[in-house]
Amino acid sequence: xxxxxxxxxxxxxxxxxxxxxxxxxxxxxxxxxxxxxxxxxxxxxxxxxxxxxxxxxxxxxxxxxxxxxxxxxxxxxxxxxxxxxxxxxxxxxxxxxxxxxxxxxxxxxxxxxxxxxxxxxxxxxxxxxxxxxxxxxxxxxxxxxxxxxxxxxxxxxxxxxxxxxxxxxxxxxxxxxxxxxxxxxxxxxxxxxxxxxxxxxxxxxxxx
Amino acid sequence: xxxxxxxxxxxxxxxxxxxxxxxxxxxxxxxxxxxxxxxxxxxxxxxxxxxxxxxxxxxxxxxxxxxxxxxxxxxxxxxxxxxxxxxxxxxxxxxxxxxxxxxxxxxxxxxxxxxxxxxxxxxxxxxxxxxxxxxxxxxxxxxxxxxxxxxxxxxxxxxxxxxxxxxxxxxxxxxxxxxxxxxxxxxxxxxxxxxxxxxxxxxxxxxx
DNA sequence: TAGATTGTTAATCGATTAACAATC
DNA sequence: TAGATTGTTAATCGATTAACAATC
Numbered sequence: 352x353x354x355x356x357x358x359x360x361x362x363x364x365x366x367x368x369x370x371x372x373x374x375x376x377x378x379x380x381x382x383x384x385x386x387x388x389x390x391x392x393x394x395x396x397x398x399x400x401x402x403x404x405x406x407x408x409x410x411x412x413x414x415x416x417x418x419x420x421x422x423x424x425x426x427x428x429x430x431x432x433x434x435x436x437x438x439x440x441x442x443x444x445x446x447x448x449x450x451x452x453x454x455x456x457x458x459x460x461x462x463x464x465x466x467x468x469x470x471x472x473x474x475x476x477x478x479x480x481x482x483x484x485x486x487x488x489x490x491x492x493x494x495x496x497x498x499x500x501x502x503x504x505x506x507x508x509x510x511x512x513x514x515x516x517x518x519x520x521x522x523x524x525x526x527x528x529x530x531x532x533x534x535x536x537x538x539x540x541x542x543x544x545x546x547x548x549x550x551x552x553x554x555x556x557x558x559x
Numbered sequence: 560x561x562x563x564x565x566x567x568x569x570x571x572x573x574x575x576x577x578x579x580x581x582x583x584x585x586x587x588x589x590x591x592x593x594x595x596x597x598x599x600x601x602x603x604x605x606x607x608x609x610x611x612x613x614x615x616x617x618x619x620x621x622x623x624x625x626x627x628x629x630x631x632x633x634x635x636x637x638x639x640x641x642x643x644x645x646x647x648x649x650x651x652x653x654x655x656x657x658x659x660x661x662x663x664x665x666x667x668x669x670x671x672x673x674x675x676x677x678x679x680x681x682x683x684x685x686x687x688x689x690x691x692x693x694x695x696x697x698x699x700x701x702x703x704x705x706x707x708x709x710x711x712x713x714x715x716x717x718x719x720x721x722x723x724x725x726x727x728x729x730x731x732x733x734x735x736x737x738x739x740x741x742x743x744x745x746x747x748x749x750x751x752x753x754x755x756x757x758x759x760x761x762x763x764x765x766x767x
Numbered sequence: 768t769a770g771a772t773t774g775t776t777a778a779t780c781g782a783t784t785a786a787c788a789a790t791c
Numbered sequence: 792t793a794g795a796t797t798g799t800t801a802a803t804c805g806a807t808t809a810a811c812a813a814t815c
Contacts, residue, residue: 362763366756397784412797413791430762448656456755524765542761548574553750554638555570557732605808620773621815
């Protein structure tokens with residue numbers, strides 16, 4: 352798939368464009384200029400045009416951008432035009448919250464199993480039909496079930512130990528909620544959500 | 560409090576320094592050079608020295624940095640040396656997960672109340688002693704209870720409507736988990752955790 | 768003291784913004 | 792066609808890295 356030196360900063364902005372375009376679609380807006388989008392999003396029109404042009408000429412001079420088309424194209428760039436098999440490792444509060452959040456989004460991200468060291472502990476208050484398996488069975492599960500993404504919501508030490516198992520099991524991406532950096536081989540990728548860092552950034556801003 | 564043109568990029572890195580220093584402390588490491596820290600964290604030693612020097616000369620030539628001292632200083636910069644009164648708005652899975660996560664961190668972030676449109680719905684499966692109040696009572700609660708931070712974990716539309724209420728109630732910072740940008744007056748601050756954007760960034764990386 | 772390592776300035780690199788010709 | 796707006800190059804700005812004198 353096309354890549355070609357797209358900077359991290361640009362990738363980080365794409366989902367936000369996508370979100371605003373989705374809102375415009377919901378409002379029934381058919382077309383938008385970079386200047387119009389710029390006003391809504393509080394970024395420069397120049398940046399919008401620059402960003403979008405890295406991926407191709409989605410606009411039309413004198414007209415602007417077709418909202419639905421641009422929404423779809425950005426969706427494709429982000430990989431939202433396909434299905435993903437997900438598992439969640441951990442069955443604590445955060446794991447379950449993230450698991451149901453993902454399911455709720457109703458995109459192609461399908462949560463198919465939970466794993467926990469003690470699967471019985473949590474089974475009772477699951478109101479959906481997804482099973483909680485013992486962590487021991489993870490490697491075996493991955494042999495039988497093609498899995499694209501593993502959500503990690505267990506303590507740091509446990510999280511690090513999971514990486515080789517997930518790698519062997521063919522998992523491509525990790526969505527990491529543990530408070531640790533995870534080293535993965537080149538053919539895998541990690542996206543981390545550091546809640547404590549986010550809270551610290553907030554407390555910094557409150558005090559300065 | 561001292562600020563003075565510290566860039567966003569630097570602030571974003573401080574919690575990570577803090578985390579690594581905490582780990583070094585746990586291991587009993589007393590001092591560390593920028594080069595040593597650089598190897599562990601995968602950033603340049605130059606950047607570490609540059610970053611730290613924005614806040615003062617924490618190091619010593621020929622010696623490096625005292626781990627415990629640097630840890631404390633960065634903690635102070637981040638505002639971790641004081642107490643915060645928190646409330647959580649929303650009592651769904653994500654709200655409860657974040658609420659207990661914050662409490663679990665055992666820093667000065669004290670979650671003191673939950674609010675929800677329908678407080679009865681969720682009361683039963685709360686195993687901690689924190690109360691869920693009806694959302695109607697939020698303004699009244701804030702009158703009686705000094706509150707520093709509100710965690711928002713409700714749908715986007717509801718989230719936006721909360722801002723003026725929180726502002727009137729003297730809340731200083733919002734930790735936003737809703738899928739929307741929140742506009743706040745200058746004397747308030749927002750830190751957002753966009754879960755769906757994070758997941759999209761992961762799917763982008765998987766496909767490229 | 769000699770060696771190590773910071774603090775800090777200068778050089779480089781990358782990202783953002785401005786400008787405008789191309790074109791719908 | 793004339794007006795609007797993109798695509799794209801050039802200019803600016805900011806952030807990162809390199810270098811080294813200061814100093815513990």
